[in-house]
Amino acid sequence: MGGTHVNPWLLAAIIAAVVIAVVIKRIIGEPVSVKDLFAAPVILIVIGSVSLAKKSDLTGTDLTWVITGTVLGVALGALRGATIRLTDKGGFLWQRYDGRTFLTLIGTLAVAAGFNVLAVAMGLHEEARPLQLSIGASFLGESLVVGWRGLASGIPFAPARTR
Secondary structure, three states, X not given: OOOOOOOHHHHHHHHHHHHHHHHHHHHHOEEOOHHHHHXXXXXXXXXXXXXXXXXOOOOHHXXXXXXXXXXXXXXXXXXXXXXXXXXXXXXXXXXXXXXXXXXXXXXXXXXXHHHHXXXXXXXXXXXXOOHHXXXXXXXXXXXXXXXXXXXXXXXXXXXXXXX
């Protein structure tokens, strides 16, 4: 029996559900724990990287654009992370998306879309752009800035939730 293959539509639905859940939680407001900050970005980056590694026909041009796009994603996520409202709630750090965060999100999505159009026009193969890697890089940039701001605030991070 060969390796398991996940249906791309199922994978897309799972990723969309995770992203929607994260955004909804952050609109409502949620405690900031190190695990919650970094689990989703790391998982998405690993999925995207594995997907990329399985491609046998990647070119140097593809890799250059993917690496550049990943760095851009981290930077755009960091910009978004600078707009997230951090507060002390019950003695722990909480985060919440507000209007500035969504305005920044719209702007960063436009920049990322423009970058992707340029990358494809300049030779990036469409199939060499794992969406999971892009989303994970963006969330990583956001998490790094929120984590740094949280440390600078002196407000303790929330303990990791046990499930």
